[in-house]
Amino acid sequence: MTLTDVGSAASGGGAVESHSARRRPPRRRLAVTIIPWLFLLPALLLFLVFKYVPMAEGIRLSLFEVRPFLGDLWVGLDNYARVLGDERFHNALNNTLILAIGQTAGAMLIGFGLALLLEGTARSLWFVRSAVFLPVVAATAVVGEIWRLLYYPAEGGFLNSLLSWVGLGPSTFLDHPDTSLWSVMAVGIWKGAPYDMVILLAGLAGIDRQLYESAAIDGCTTWQRIRYITLPALRPAITILLTLASIRGLRVFTEVYVLTGGGPAGSTDVWMTRVFSLGFETSELGVASAGSVVLFLVTLLLTLGVQLLRRRREA
């Protein structure tokens, strides 16, 4: 018996026609059809107004030169041509890719190390795990502000005093084009690694202990154990983490905006900070929308590609 059948039997007040529920009298049928939609209404309405309408509007804007008070001017694909031909967008794309790849890989490596180190059931380990996870919970903008201060580029700055303890000179961190992108990347890794750790810990917990036991009896080294037992078992988790993180990396905005605002000299400009400054600072809404749509298409293609790959592997 399906859910709708139960519904019709109950709301109809009698179970007379429940056997032939597929051919219900029109009125009861209406109630049964409408109820799910009533429950869905708030969600659909909010999605419509705050997701779909903006998305449609964004696509429309990307085809116009937006001129307040004068009326929009149809320019076809000119905005897209400008985005794809713009040197600053190329630079931003470059930085976005470096940042996405670096943060994803760094967070994964450190997260894996953390998971190996903090695996276990002892209460003290649980405490360290919870503490290490705190950066994930903290709001991105707050993390950005904190690190801005830690990165203070003078000799008295917090990180620079730490560096001077180990005999390294003061670094400019965010204030110089040579170091800024790496400094932003480090913050992303700091915030991302504990997240990867938790997922990898869940993967580690699922590994059959007997495999380790047989490995120990066979006299495997620790390295062999990790290479032939742990890593293969973690592969699904790692694949998912890598793809999700790289998709997320493409739209990085808040931490870059808070840490550097794209500077100095565009050295940390990413796709979204570029779009943001075009849209909200220079009011080139059409070009900015085109930039957004390009990012959306790339994200969509990546997501669908990953889904397809995963489905094929599962099938």
Add this chain to the structure above:
Amino acid sequence: MTTTELRPVTPSTSDRPGTGRKPIGVARQCETALGWAGVRASPAGATGRILLCAAVFLFFCGPLITVVSGAFDFSPDPTKLSVLPNRPSLVNFDVATQKGIWGYLLNSLIIAGGGLLLQVSVSVFAAYALARKKFRGQAIVMLAILTTMMLPEEVIAIPLSMVIGDLPLLGISLKGTLLGVILPLGAWGFSIFVMTEFMREIPLELEEAARVDGAGELRIFAQIVVPLCRPALGVVAVFGFTMIWDQYLLPLIVATDPGDYTLTVALATLRSDDMVGPGVVLAGALLALVPSLIVYLSLQKSFLRGITSGAVKG
């Protein structure tokens, strides 16, 4: 335990039973991937691990500790942050108060409270339809929600700010209002899907029995399904809160003047204010951290369960 014991384990140091080649020792080594043995089994390995744990703890919590100390530090040289306040004082909070920090915090709390309430109810409602009903167009609705999840918020920022300034059909502007931030956060695909997954697990018999007893649709929803969803409500609440508290772009584009900012956005205003030092920014950062920490620590189990199940399912 001292650090001088950092040397390879020799039989002489492991005089306790259950170490060495005896079966219990092997079993213990098989508990974790790296074969970390307990403190009793090998003091050297354990010391190394403790030191590593301490380093890791400092690396990830150190910056947060400096926030606490810096916020309470009356610092003449504001570029120097330390683990403990040099001159403990509340002066940063005094200055922050003058800069209207409590107003920003109030904005944040109202948005978090209202947004969370809306988001949780919206997702419980939607999930009830998706999980407990079969209707025509269900697959399309699922797809539509999935699409919103693939649509990064940043991508629609510009048109969204226009929509918020001029709501379709109604023609009202939500700019400069807290509702302008709350409403767009009200529906979130992630929480709808988590709720739906969970509601599918509730046995159908419970619902059928209630119907036989004459319970109506709303009664079944409110008195049977929702109470049984309590664990999932925890997951949705903690993720929803974290997501809402993490918002930066949305409050920024909705605001018409700095008074509308949330605390996280206002930190940048504080920072660029020449009249305040970093101590004040840190005081603000501390206030912005505390709610996240409280929510995380009190709903930690839900949080970690949500993360791991989310990752397994994608």
